[in-house]
Amino acid sequence: MKDIVIRVENLSKRYLIGQREPYKTLRDTLAERFTAPFRALASSQLHTTSPNGNIVWALRDVSFEVKHGEVIGVIGRNGAGKSTLLKILSRITEPTAGRAMLHGRVGSLLEVGTGFNPELTGRENIFLNGAILGMRRREIERKFDEIVAFAELEKFIDTPVKRYSSGMYMRLAFSVAAHLEPEILIVDEVLAVGDVQFQKKCMGKMGDVVQQGRTILFVSHNMSAIRTLCENTIWLEEGQVRAQGSSNEIVQHYLEASLSHSQSSDGFVSIQAREDRIGEGILRLKYIRFLDSNLRCTSRLKTGQAASIAIGYSAAEGVRLDNVLVGFTLSSARQEFTGYCQNDISGNGFQGLPPNGEFRCTFPKLPLTPGTYTLNVSCKVGTLLADRLPQAAEFEVVDGDFYDSKLLPPSGYGDVLIDYKWAFDDLHTKDSALPLRNYLEAEGQNQAGNTVDN
Amino acid sequence: MLIEEKQEVAQRYKADLPILVIKPSKGWTTLQLRELWNYRELLYFLVWRDIKVRYKQTVLGAAWAIIQPFFTMVVFSIFFGNLGKIPSDGIPYPIFAYCALLPWQLFAYALTQSSNSLVANQNLITKVYFPRLIVPLSSVLAGLVDFAIAFLILIGMMLFYGIWPTIAILALPLFVLFAIATALAVGLWLSALNVQYRDVAYTIPFLTQFWLFASPIAYSSSLIPQPWRALYGLNPMAGVVEGFRWSLLGTTNPPGVLVLISVVIVIILLAGGLFYFQQMERTYADVV
Secondary structure, three states, X not given: OOOEEEEEEEEEEEEEHHHHOOOEOHHHHHHHHHHOOOOOHHHHHHOOOOOOOOEEEEEEEEEEEEEOOOEEEEEOOOOOOHHHHHHHHOOOOOOOEEEEEEEOOEEEEOOOOOOOOOOOEHHHXXXXXXXHOOOOHHHHHHHHHHHHHHHOOHHHOOOEHHHOOHHHHHHHHHHHXXXXXXXXXXXXXXXXXXXXXXXXXXXHXXXXXXXXXXXXXXXXXXXXXXXXXXXXXXXXXXXXXXXXEEHHHHHHHHHHHHHHOOEEEOOEEEOOOOOOOEOOOOEEEEEEEEEOOOOOEOOEEEOOOOEEEEEEEEEOOOOOOOOEEEEEEEEEOOOOOOEEEEOOOOOOOEOOOOOEEEEEEEEOOOOEOOEEEEEEEEEEEOOEEEEEEEEEEEEEEEOOOOOOOOOOOOOOOOOXXXXXXXXXXXXXXXXXXXXXXXXXXXXXXXXXHHHXXX | OOHHHHHHHHHHHHXXXXXXXXXXXXXXXXXXXXXXXXXXXXXHHHHHHHHHHHOOOOXXXXXXXXXXXXXXXXXXXXXXXXXXXXXXXXXXXXXHHHHHHHHHHHHHHHHHHHHHHHHHOHHHHOOOOOOOOHHHHHHHHHHHHHHHHHHHHHHHHHHHHOOOOOHHHHXXXXXXXXXXXXXXXXXXXXXXXXXXEOHHHXXXXXXXXHHHHHOOOOOOHHHOOHHHHHHHHHOHHHHHHHHHHHHHHOOOOOOOHHHHHHHHHHHHHHHHHHHHHHHHHOOHHHHO
16 A cells, blocks of 8 residues: 555564663672673663563564555554553654554654753743754744634743743643654653543644644544544553454453453342452452432443442451451543542541442432443552552443433433522522622612712 | 635645644754744743752752862862862962853753753653753753852952953953853764663763863863873863863963864754754653
């Protein structure tokens, strides 16, 4: 195919664990050197076998192609090799084997605000950061006003950035990055900055870039961003390409794969066999149950009805289970974090628990809009993290009545429903709020007084 | 846009685009001068940043560039000139010392900054690609501003003592370049080593102090007995300082074998430094 812009062939990157140690002192290496005296200084990283065999392949035989104008997503768990891939493609680090061909100028955004200097003003930092990202001076001058306007910082452009709020700082940093115009753009998770509104603006800007026919490689943990921005997605796992194809499909598989280790049958999800958990393990979460208003197990909960999420646990005999904190976060396809429920927040402390049992979180009226939700669970005993499991279980919320009106807000306005009532007040009845009435009367007198004066 | 049209745009677009091939580098890498030239604007901005930030939030600001060599000169004049009666080749001792302190300050600053440069700029190195050589290069060049400011004092002193430069002053830029090359030569080695061994950072203050007294700054190289004097050029700063004195003050002895030896030493150090720096370059982001 002619219009292939990025071609990656068997790209591999090996790290020696020792090499990753941040500081090596001269003494250590002098000792090493004396045992291997004729190894040239420069070839120290070229050992084929490491002395202690601590080799980690951050990437192994990764191959893929990206066409001109394509936006391709890269997903995978932490440590799957996403960042290493981006670092190699942006030439920050060298591959150990394999090759990559990039057709066109490459701009990489592994971080926003790289090289920002707190002492310099916004204006000065735009030039500095622009130059660091590979823009020409004239190019920056031409786009300067646009960059400032996009960041909405006209008033503060001559203030040192150390006086900026973190939001302003991020806006400025992203704004410079967003005006980068290379043919190939490599982006790492930078959209996860700023307030929601600014994020939307950035998404829009990214969309424009796509329209102009640029090729983008985009790494993110935000599945909804991947789905909206990228046609195709590469799924990395343990340094290898696990799958690639249309984003919807791959994201679906990816989410399912995380869940598939949980054995689920109609509202009961066993998480005993899951190994991707972290924590000390003095207490283990065993299963998750979803219960409807009649406390029957179901994988479909109804909006506005009573529902419970139960989490079973077991601990070794004789362990004191005091100050137990149990909780979960909810994510939907649209939003990374929809909710956060933890027992201490709702004021329910757990002391002296038996070694086996079930925690139950009850919603008198389930405040979630229809859709699929994923649960990350975690449990602490005292300050010790006992068990934590990402994407532990999934459940579905189906249409129901929340406001006793058989109506729900249109979709796209948030996953969580807020309980509220509307009322009307004509302000003439005695029961109306008194302070408000006094205020309005005072206003009225003032206006009357003014007219007299005039 | 129609599909054909889109493809056509894509074709035109591609025709003049560079192709970049990324693969493991093997063996000796050559110096990418062309690439360095392409990144000259980044070099400019990094120098500009270092200069801008240098005296931010100080009361005395750029006066620091004068205070340091000036007071060193005063102390040297009192102790070595007046009390120690160190011969100064028939030139008033204060200007004799100051004239040497100028290139010394330039060298010491450039050496310290460039040696720490890769570590200090690690946030850049791990996030963006550019020829790494730009980093120590920019720290060395930023020292020139201080040098220029301190030079004003020298002009004042020359007027005060009524010393007029000879035609030899035309060689001064060469000696400034020489001072910079010396700092860069050593700085390249130390910055690359510093990435891996932080011991280097602790060595530098000691090294510069040691080097100050090993160079003919408080004294003249004519103190060294003749058969050994040329060998003194093995310390390149001896060549730099002698060159400065000759071109500015017109001391009787024009730079001879001593300076020649210094130049050869710097060329060797610089070539080796460039080579070592380039060899290590590929691992900076992983190690720093």
